[in-house]
Amino acid sequence: MISLSDLKNDLLKNRTTCIVFPVKDYPILINDLVKTLSENYGKIIYVSLNRLYNPLKRKMQQDKIDTSKFLFVDCVTRTAVAQPEEHDDCIYVSAPNALTEISIAITKIIQTHYPEILIIDSLSTLLIYESQMSASQFIHSISNKMNAFGVNACFTILNGEKEQPLIKDMNLLLDKVIIL
């Protein structure tokens, strides 16, 4: 079991990282990870595949996380609300598996806000809609893009049965896979 301080060092040392969360503890640990990122990086892109922008930001504010550092790509709200309220720090994408839209939104934010790190939370949602092959191709494409722009990338995934083949793949695709 790795501590959050070790995790911080791993994130700083490696360009592309994947953090594998125990399924049960995910809601608590993801908040801790986001807090750790906010304390160690400047601007952060938060691609949310399973949480809505408004409650996510509200929870972060309750946890005393500096939300002004974050730029959100919300891939969830538009699955439930056709026209969500616009916000300066959020780009809404139509669905968690709208991979091209997600990629375009990330590029747009990088070119306008010069972030230091990208977090994609979580790949488990992507696996609900996409095959392992598509998910691997997406991770490969995003990590290449992050390398080209000099931005760190942190992917998250749950340690479930369905996720095991993708976790194995990520050992080959990314600099470091950390199992919590």
Added chain:
Amino acid sequence: MKLIDTKKSETKIRDITPLELDALRETANIGTGNAAFALSNIFKRQVTISLPVLTVSTTDDISNVITNQNEMVVGIYSKITEGMEGNILTLMPINAAMEIVRAFFKDNADNKSLSEKDKQVLQKLGVSIYSSYLTSIAKFLKKRVLFSPPSIISTHGNSIHEFLQIHLGNNEKIIVIKLNFEVGKTKIKGDFLLLLTYNSITPLLANIDKKMS
């Protein structure tokens, strides 16, 4: 149990009597048979639906009510747009959602992800269950009860309350009617949740009182 009746700025609180509670439970039960019949027709298998469990909760605490709170879940989600105020939601783990799709297509393929076609099957299922369930309640209320076309949502079970807060308020007091369903000889199990705001319950109770008097 307390009932909050919000009229303009004043908030009155009154008790729900045990008799009203029973009647409310019975009302929730009205649509169960129809929903089970609709599901049986789709799957051509026996569908078991449990008796409704009524819980008073808040939109913040709803995650504690669901069965699969510690795993990734897929939901068929609709907002009630007319007749009552609330949401209607069917929740299940991803494996159960895939089983539903396989049972629908009578397919043994071991698909692990939901395609657009699969999502349409789940939406169709949602329309079928919700219309049969809500039509029974509408008949009882003698008013139209309509719902929005279902969306397919996915999240960690612990975050499901966030979806319910889109159309209902944060920490809003709600009545949760929960039914568990099981499709015979498959692994399909899940929760069917009807969430009604306290404001919605007022006319429902008035109707119950009228029928009982």
